[in-house]
Amino acid sequence: MENEILNVQTNNVKSDFSKVHDLTKGEVYEEISFDENVSKVISKKEARAQKRALAKEQREKQKADAHAEMYFENDAQARRFAINRRIKLFCIYFFLTIAAFFTLVPFYWMLITSFKGYDELIRIPATFFPMEPTFDNYLNVFSGENSILMRYILNTIIVAVSTMVLSVATTTLAAFAFSRLEFKGRDTLFAILLATMMVPGEMMIMTNFTTIATWGLLDTYIALILPFGTSVFYMFFLRQNFKQIPNELYYAAKVDGNSDFKYLFRVMIPIARPALITVIILSMIGSWNAYIWPRTVSQGENMKLITDGIMTLFSNDFGGDTSNIKMAATTVVSIPLLLAFAFFKKYIMRGVSRSGIKG
Amino acid sequence: MVEEKVMTSEATVSSDKFAGAIALDGTKTIEVQEDKKEKLGFFARKKKEKKKEASQMLEWKKDWWKALLCLAPCLIILGIFTFYPIIKTFIVSFFPSYNYLRDTFGSFGFDSYVKVLTDDVFWRAMFNTVIMVVVSVPLSILIALLITVLLNSIKKLQGVYQVIFFLPYVTNGMAFGLVFSTIFSPMDYGLVNTIINALGGSSVAWTGTAEMIPYWAGIVVITIYAIWNGLAFKILVFLGGLQAIDKQYYQAAQVDATPKGRVFTKITVPLLSPMILYITITSLMGAFKSYSSVVALFGEDMGNAQDETFITAVGYIYKYFNQVTTSSRGATLLSQASAAALILFVFILIITFVQMWANKKKVHY
Numbered sequence: 001m002e003n004e005i006l007n008v009q010t011n012n013v014k015s016d017f018s019k020v021h022d023l024t025k026g027e028v029y030e031e032i033s034f035d036e037n038v039s040k041v042i043s044k045k046e047a048r049a050q051k052r053a054l055a056k057e058q059r060e061k062q063k064a065d066a067h068a069e070m071y072f073e074n075d076a077q078a079r080r081f082a083i084n085r086r087i088k089l090f091c092i093y094f095f096l097t098i099a100a101f102f103t104l105v106p107f108y109w110m111l112i113t114s115f116k117g118y119d120e121l122i123r124i125p126a127t128f129f130p131m132e133p134t135f136d137n138y139l140n141v142f143s144g145e146n147s148i149l150m151r152y153i154l155n156t157i158i159v160a161v162s163t164m165v166l167s168v169a170t171t172t173l174a175a176f177a178f179s180r181l182e183f184k185g186r187d188t189l190f191a192i193l194l195a196t197m198m199v200p201g202e203m204m205i206m207t208n209f210t211t212i213a214t215w216g217l218l219d220t221y222i223a224l225i226l227p228f229g230t231s232v233f234y235m236f237f238l239r240q241n242f243k244q245i246p247n248e249l250y251y252a253a254k255v256d257g258n259s260d261f262k263y264l265f266r267v268m269i270p271i272a273r274p275a276l277i278t279v280i281i282l283s284m285i286g287s288w289n290a291y292i293w294p295r296t297v298s299q300g301e302n303m304k305l306i307t308d309g310i311m312t313l314f315s316n317d318f319g320g321d322t323s324n325i326k327m328a329a330t331t332v333v334s335i336p337l338l339l340a341f342a343f344f345k346k347y348i349m350r351g352v353s354r355s356g357i358k359g
Numbered sequence: 360m361v362e363e364k365v366m367t368s369e370a371t372v373s374s375d376k377f378a379g380a381i382a383l384d385g386t387k388t389i390e391v392q393e394d395k396k397e398k399l400g401f402f403a404r405k406k407k408e409k410k411k412e413a414s415q416m417l418e419w420k421k422d423w424w425k426a427l428l429c430l431a432p433c434l435i436i437l438g439i440f441t442f443y444p445i446i447k448t449f450i451v452s453f454f455p456s457y458n459y460l461r462d463t464f465g466s467f468g469f470d471s472y473v474k475v476l477t478d479d480v481f482w483r484a485m486f487n488t489v490i491m492v493v494v495s496v497p498l499s500i501l502i503a504l505l506i507t508v509l510l511n512s513i514k515k516l517q518g519v520y521q522v523i524f525f526l527p528y529v530t531n532g533m534a535f536g537l538v539f540s541t542i543f544s545p546m547d548y549g550l551v552n553t554i555i556n557a558l559g560g561s562s563v564a565w566t567g568t569a570e571m572i573p574y575w576a577g578i579v580v581i582t583i584y585a586i587w588n589g590l591a592f593k594i595l596v597f598l599g600g601l602q603a604i605d606k607q608y609y610q611a612a613q614v615d616a617t618p619k620g621r622v623f624t625k626i627t628v629p630l631l632s633p634m635i636l637y638i639t640i641t642s643l644m645g646a647f648k649s650y651s652s653v654v655a656l657f658g659e660d661m662g663n664a665q666d667e668t669f670i671t672a673v674g675y676i677y678k679y680f681n682q683v684t685t686s687s688r689g690a691t692l693l694s695q696a697s698a699a700a701l702i703l704f705v706f707i708l709i710i711t712f713v714q715m716w717a718n719k720k721k722v723h724y
Contacts, residue, residue, distance in 0.1 A: 092509045093516075099506050100523045106587065107526070109550055110538045122546070126553040170433040177429035181422040189430075196441050200648060200707060202676050203700045206683070206693060207444035207451075210459045227440040230433045260425055289531050291651055292677070307533050315537065315658065323541045330534035341529040345522070349595060352528060 110334070114138070114327035121324045137328035141314075149329075151302060152309035159224045159294075159305060160287035166229040167283055168276065174230070175238035176264050180250065190239075193232050201292075209296050223297040224305065228287070234279045237351065241275035242268055278351035281344050285337060306333060452697035459683070459693050471698035480667065481699065484675040490578060491671070492646040495585040500638060502586060503593035508627065510594070511601045521598070528591035536655020539584045540566040543656075566656055577657070577669050584652055589645065593638050600634035601627070640714045644707055650674050676700050 113121065114137050115130040142149060177183075178190055208227055217223040245268055253263040269276065287305070294305040304312065310333055314326045341348055451457045452472070456465030475481050510520055527535070542550045543565035552562040565576050604627070612622045628635070650673035653661050661670045670678065679696035 089513070092513055096506065096509055096513070096520055099502075100520055103523055103527060103587065103590070105550075106535060106538045106542060109542050110535075113541060122548050124547045124553075125557065126548045126550060170436065173429040174433040177426045181426045181429070183423045183426040186426070193437070196437070196445070198707065198711060199441075199445055200673075200700070200704055202648075202673055203448045203697075203704055204441060204444035206680055206696055206700070207447040208440055209680075210693070211439065211444075213459075214462075226436065230436045232437070232441075235433065285529070289533075291533050296680075307531055310537075311533055311655070315655075321544075321546065323544065326537050327541060330531070330537050333531050333534045337529045337531060338526075341526070348529065349525065352592065352595060 110327045110330055113324050114331045116324045118324065122321060137324045140325050141328045141332055146313055148301065149309060149313065152304050152306050155303060156288060156306040159221060160284045162221070162225045163228045163287050164280055164283040166225060167231055167234060168279060170230040171235040171238055171279065172269070174235045175242050176268065178235070178239045179242035194236065197232050205293060205296060212297055218297055219300045219303045224294055227293065234283070237279065238272065238275055241272045245271055274347065277344070278347040281340060281347055282351045285340065288337065448697045448700060451694050452701050455694050456691055457694045458691050471694040474695055475698045475702065480670065481675055484670045484672050487669055488647060488672045491581055491585065491649060492643060494578065495582045496639070496642050496646050498582065499586040499589050499642065500593065500635070503590050503597055507594050507597035507601060508623070510598060524594050525591045527588055532588065532651055533655045535588070536584065536652050539580065540656050543580045572668065574668065580656055581653060581669065584656060585646065585649065588652065589642060593642070596634050596638055597631065600631050604630045636714065636717060640710060643710050647706060648673050650677065672703050676703065
């Protein structure tokens with residue numbers, strides 16, 4: 001029984017999607033990650049033991065395969081082969097390490113510059129490690145006329161949380177309708193929604209600005225939250241996950257006299273929890289990184305969000321180079337993102353590999 | 360226990376049904392045999408579906424209200440902030456004297472398009488955008504492909520490298536634009552200039568507002584930033600695709616003692632072509648819409664203050680749009696900004712159609 005469950009494979013759904021799949025940017029595809037949910041039914045300990053056994057078996061098989069593949073006429077040939085292989089591996093690791101090094105350089109430079117004092121910042125040649133590390137830049141970021149940054153962070157948290165709650169609510173309901181309910185024109189409507197993903201945001205931002213302006217909502221939280229209260233991509237992502245849930249569960253719930261909404265909250269949402277977490281995190285990151293729209297509708301001092309705030313407060317160099325303070329500010333902005341990544345790596349990477357959108 | 364059984368049986372059924380589907384992230388290998396089975400059972404299944412549909416017709420009517428209830432919040436927001444703006448922008452672009460403050464349209468005409476298409480700044484923006492696309496897209500795809508192939512060939516530390524290469528994705532684009540403008544500081548103490556000086560060269564004005572930035576230097580900085588920023592997503596998608604390729608192809612090649620280069624061009628690239636196409640399209644679109652990275656690197660003026668050296672297509676739209684929002688005279692400039700946005704949209708549509716065409720013709724599944 002347990003074996004059967006563990007062997008449930010990840011499947012892909014194309015089905016009624018072929019019609020719309022050309023309209024989206026890429027392919028329409030979805031992974032059914034059932035094993036994750038189903039394996040919870042058996043005890044975790046057992047599952048872990050099975051996983052370990054499976055991995056061991058695989059390793060041994062690989063080893064055996066490797067041995068079977070290689071056939072050497074004598075020891076010298078085998079040795080030469082081993083040496084060649086080692087050199088090749090070394091080259092690969094060498095190249096990858098260089099690439100990783102270049103990837104990390106900006107992070108490193110940001111960090112060390114943020115700890116440099118002004119004297120050290122403009123020293124020639126530049127120092128590659130802060131000789132006289134100082135925290136002044138970080139204090140500077142949060143004090144004096146920059147203390148409004150705390151307000152911006154608070155704004156961002158308020159907007160991020162409300163946007164997230166609103167968009168999760170709207171997209172979950174819509175995804176439920178698109179995946180479970182049967183109504184005329186469902187697929188057409190869904191195709192139209194998907195097609196809007198192609199339209200560049202630049203086309204909408206102008207009219208949205210005039211809408212918000214005529215409603216007198218400039219410089220309010222509503223202006224920052226409402227336009228992002230739903231997202232076609234999240235809806236698509238959740239719908240795909242909801243669709244994987246077997247129909248039998250729905251009928252079982254119906255037979256037991258449960259309403260559709262009870263089924264949604266008691267069965268669908270718990271099963272699709274990983275997908276919901278992905279949506280929550282991506283939505284929060286999106287608000288944290290939002291720049292163009294917040295800058296457009298928040299022209300006053302107090303209602304800016306963090307990215308816009310950082311750009312207005314720190315991007316100009318009045319009175320000498322302030323790179324060290326800038327870098328302290330960018331470090332402050334980056335830390336929450338990196339922390340989120342550290343904790344939710346799996347969810348973020350899974351969502352991202354499907355979207356291709358950033359922020 | 361009952362639940363478990365239900366789940367398992369359903370999952371196996373659906374796996375038979377859909378095994379032919381191709382996943383972009385490569386969670387599933389392409390199974391030719393399953394595909395055949397699907398084709399054979401096609402008509403039988405259609406018939407079955409029709410029967411099922413008929414039995415559900417009654418349910419449909421009931422579900423309408425529920426569906427409306429569920430979709431309402433979503434559709435209202437989308438209606439106001441997505442559908443209405445698309446239509447309005449389209450209309451406004453044909454009314455050159457549209458005034459958004461009074462919401463008066465004036466007369467119909469193509470003046471906005473003429474104005475945009477005869478504007479030197481627009482063509483400079485297009486030129487810059489095309490340069491950025493032509494330089495950064497192929498370069499970043501090649502680098503990503505190389506890294507992915509190497510990454511896929513190692514076992515130890517693969518996870519660590521993968522996380523490192525993904526890190527740039529979880530950064531704030533604007534903030535890291537500032538980081539890059541610090542690294543490429545025009546001063547002698549910037550990181551890049553320090554290295555150039557150490558190698559005996561003289562400093563280059565990469566970014567900043569005080570000096571005139573040479574055109575090539577700006578493009579170099581933009582390209583490096585675009586590559587650094589975009590590599591993460593490409594590697595993630597490519598790696599998923601590579602891991603989905605059946606090992607048997609490689610084993611067959613090994614038996615025939617095929618050279619490595621040939622294995623790459625004859626097996627890896629063709630089987631990876633759906634991912635390569637997908638990445639090409641998304642990065643083409645991304646590069647066409649590059650704006651905030653340029654603002655972060657060169658400031659609001661997008662380059663040397665007088666002539667907006669590095670203005671991009673989207674930057675051009677926002678340049679007009681900023682005048683609309685900030686100056687009173689600008690109320691009538693919205694039409695021009697809309698026309699520019701529509702031209703950009705047409706470009707993106709063309710890319711999409713090329714993708715659809717290439718999808719049918721060139722991609723090997």
